[in-house]
């Protein structure tokens with residue numbers, strides 16, 4: 825790839841780029857909606873008690889499936905985007921490195937949420953996971969801000 829087209833595309837094929845935006849939005853919003861429902865919403869059951877909203881579980885399933893696609897895309901951009909720009913350094917470097925560390929921690933903490941050893945431990949991991957998730961989403965918007973600005977104008 826010439827240096828001109830590397831600069832133009834951010835060395836990322838269009839399909840990876842669009843899929844990344846899409847999957848990250850699904851991942852983040854399924855997480856945000858789950859958080860809102862889990863913390864603030866209960867529905868009445870036919871037995872007079874309160875239960876979690878049925879959408880809450882569906883959001884978790886959507887999130888778990890999106891996480892698989894996200895890790896696949898992360899691997900897909902590893903050589904052409906991450907390693908290439910990492911070697912060049914400077915532009916977007918700090919936010920990029922932060923995202924790589926956050927994504928790795930999210931993937932590991934996601935597995936810990938699947939296979940918890942106790943409820944108490946799961947609650948701690950859950951808190952760390954969604955806090956980092958929010959940080960990842962905000963950093964991603966910052967990282968891709970030039971592109972997002974050009975779409976808006």
Ligand code: HEM
Pocket residue numbers: 830831832833834835836841844905906909910913915916917919920921923924967968970971
């Ligand atoms: C060490 C890690 C990373 C570095 C050094 C890095 C570097 C860069 C640079 C320099 C750009 C601007 C490209 C341009 O102006 O054409 C960019 C854009 C972008 N990066 Fe990264 N990046 C890293 C990690 C990541 C990760 C982990 C993701 C996704 C999870 C990501 C997604 C993007 C996206 C979507 C764009 C906007 C591309 C576009 O729409 O044209 N980057 N990155």
Ligand code: HEM
Pocket residue numbers: 848851852855856858859884885887888891892894895927930931933934935937938950953954956957958960961
């Ligand atoms: C984009 C930002 C993200 C946000 C806001 C977020 C948020 C959340 C939330 C709120 C939960 C539910 C926690 C609980 O059950 O106690 C969750 C679960 C989970 N997350 Fe994320 N997350 C994000 C990114 C990721 C990433 C990048 C991965 C992995 C690559 C991931 C994998 C998982 C897994 C595997 C679960 C457990 C699903 C289950 O128990 O069925 N998440 N996430």
